[in-house]
Amino acid sequence: MRIAFVVNEVATEIDEYTTTRLVRSAVELGHEAWYLGVGDAELAGDGKLVGRARRVEAGDGSLADLLKGVQERDDERISLDDLDAVFLRNESLVDLQERPWAGSMGMVLGQVLGARGVTVVNDPVALVRASSKLYLEEFPERIRPRSLVTRNPEAIATFVAEVGHSVVKPLYGAKGRNVFVVEDAGEANLAQITEAVLRDGYALVQQFVDGGEDGDARIFLLDGEILERAGAQAAFRRVPEGNDPRANISKGGHPVPLEIGEAERGIVEAMRRKLVADGMFFVGIDVIGDKVVEINAESAGGMQAVEALYDTDVGPTVIEALERRVRS
Secondary structure, three states, rough: EEEEEEEHHHHOOOOOOOHHHHHHHHHOOOOOOEEEEEEEEEEEEOEEEEEEEEEOOOOOOHHHHHHHHHHHHHOOEHHHHHEEEEEOOOOOHHHHHHHHOOHHHHHHHHHHHOOOEEEEEEEEEHHHOOHHEEEEOOHHHHHHEEEEEOOOHHHHHHHHHOOOEEEEOOOOOOOOOOOEOOOOOOOHHHHHHHHHHOOOOOOEEEEOOOOHHHEEEEEEEEEOOOEEOEEOOOEEEEOOOOOOOOHHHHHHEEEOOOOOOHHHHHHHHHHHHHHHOOOOOOOEEEOOEEEEEEOOOOOOOOOHHHHHOOOOOOOHHHHHHHHHOOOO
């Protein structure tokens, strides 16, 4: 299988990323793997799609050595039309400010290649919706907190007055940036919080889910099922540090093992059919109690925590599923 992993920029990739682990698994399973930045594609004069890609060599060793080898290697001009699969692993929000042209390019490139017969995951058409936190509202009401999406400060104040304890964050946001917990309508800084969040566009206001102060659970789903390998399930709890309510690993949160219970299984079952129908091949969901607070469909990360906690690399299971999808 010839597979390209589309990232924001090859030069800015980090060895601990989930993407690096997926690439390593692809190579170890005998596949031809390439890194491709969203700015490295070209529609040639003959109508063919080509890319300035960097090949991954099987003997590159550790994750750090693998990525170093890729980043130091010269790029090669390859035919993207001749690929068997493309794994979209770029984060559009990373490019939102400094490279706005790049934000949607992964999805656009994926749609073009998909129309030419290349297997693309996650589905680039559905990903246009799924990359927004608004996607969660398409799932059953019982598995998600009461929410409001708006750019109206007065509507935010009214919502908080009605439901009380709430979380206010950008509709398009990542890594815990501008995420605020509001106790009630008496919050002295609500106006300033609202102003800060609305600078990023629409605001998403969610009713605070009991237990959220203790962090959330990240659960990886593959084809609508909990990802697992060798008896280890790809799931963990993210515990916030100190008084910071954000459990994101990038904000200092740390992972601890998670035992999947009936609440989590019920959530996955409620989401499974739609995720499969939408072509959401590999996603991460963030769960508090019996509620999903976020769906990570673009570049779900955290496999390093799974590997560290359970001494299991689940990457091969993802690549094996992609093999089956390509064959079918």
